[in-house]
Amino acid sequence: MHLYYYYSDISATRQKLEFKFPLTVSCVHFICSSIGAYIAIKVLKVKPLIEVAPEDRWKRIFPMSFVFCINIVLGNISLRYIPVSFMQTIKSFTPATTVILQWLVWRKYFEWRIWASLIPIVGGILLTSVTELSFNMFGFCAAMVGCLATSTKTILAESLLHGYKFDSINTVYYMAPFATMILSIPAIVLEGSGVINWLYTYESTVPALIIIITSGVLAFCLNFSIFYVIHSTTAVTFNVAGNLKVAVAVLISWMIFRNPISAMNAVGCGITLVGCTFYGYVRHLISQQAASPSPRTPRSRLEMLPLVGEKQEKI
Template sequence: MEESVIFQWSVFRSVLAILQWWGFNVTVIIMNKWIFQKLDFKFPLTVSCIHFICSSIGAYVVIKVLKIKPLIMVEPEDRWRRIFPMSFVFCINIVLGNVSLRFIPVSFMQTIKSFTPATTVVLQWLVWRKHFDWRIWASLIPIVGGILLTSVTELSFNMFGFCAALFGCLATSTKTILAESLLHGYKFDSINTVYYMAPFATMILGLPAMLVEGNGVINWFHTHESVWPAVIIIFSSGVMAFCLNFSIFYVIHSTTAVTFNVAGNLKVAVAVLVSWLIFHNPISAMNAVGCAITLVGCTFYGYVRHMLSQQSPPPGTPRTPRTPRNRMELLPLVNDKLDDKV
């Protein structure tokens, strides 16, 4: 009886974690699109900078004031040598995501973001000459095919937004690969990651945001009809962005890798549906099919990764300089659980 109660609580906790993660993630995406489209605040650099400021403050409060998470100490030299390069790519990743949201629908942007596993595998293969099991390559076929079908049939296609989203995938992959090498020896959770990276990202982005968008923001303040309600919404999106980071910490400890992968792909479907209900962007039948193929491909990719990670190398396998030491070396170094940080 006691085991049944524990199992039920575990299931309830997992469902609750996934739902709150979905809620924060979809809310941030929809709020950002609302800011660009409905509030006519077409300044993605400034929005990203506000998100970083809110995340910096939120992480400080959680770690230093509320002491919910212990601070992972990092040497000052390592902050500049390891974390600063990560912060730079982290900054580019978020900015490109917001830029793409300004020009293309949420549904299209989310579908392109699902291309990240493919870019990660290709980058590691090209740069590090990393070996991958043939099943990893096969699992990328429906992802690539679905992206191509979605792009060709997208009714609101915008080349600049498409390129921003695609390069955002490359930035996400680069960030993940850099994390494996630059943060070796430090076991960061999502809150400590934000604690160290968000201030650097704010510093990196602050001056470009003022130079590129400063005059536009000032003009917006003078011409927009309801400035302060709009400002509240913009800063609320920053608060929600931090809450999303904190929710990832809860999900990591409440679900398995397979559950997370499936939930992540369903989250994309939820974001597409909610954005369509709010913004009524046109979606053709073939476009919906392409999106579905991409999500199925991502789920299959996650399943293949999980299956390979559970296997041991065959006994007596001869070792060569290019032979992976174990099955995990056949897998991409992508941490899907941390790719949603904003």
């Protein structure tokens, strides 16, 4: 759901400001995230800086930043061909793909109750948005690969936050500059001339730039909240919460703004809410079982190694 609002924000920015340069917008967002994290750590001293050797930055933080960028690029590509509602339908599979990836690649095993709880969570969102489908094969494929990228990103973030004792603000501090570096080159090559032309031709440039920069500040808050939630929970829980927010948003739009919803939408929201409640109950039961393994991604042998330059007694 975070990505839903993020992509909706990009779409709104492009439509209202005629700023049709998603890579540039993403670069601005990551630049603002870099500046915000620097101010929070270096100036405001909100959190102490966790020193990370250059080797570890490239080996452990760069891959997550790269997948983060791939996820954004694929989302922007898919939005050129399919509506946000269809994209959200595809993104509803993210909790399931997260569990499957952790099971296949990271060799993490889940109780059958976790698998069972995902059925209503995914199925409910499918019913909620299936009536608004507008199919396009290329956009569909881009969104599906983006779904896998989202799962991979959250798994890598969970591994970094839990396995390496990072906190959310330090994660943004190290991740955002990498993401800016990755996106800046294609943004300059593909959109540079268009941005320059826009600056010369658009009438209200200053107010538009203020809106874009403000969206960058909000993006910093969003990135911080994403890593904070993953740090406080797990990758699967984070993606389940995303589906829950979709259902809640639909219900609130009906209750407060009286936006019409079909019977299938209402049933889908109800099923999703029941599934999320069941998932929370299962997670609570598992956490109460002292003999059960932790639901978080188990550390691999690589994760158990200290960071380069870290003293052994800190492990």
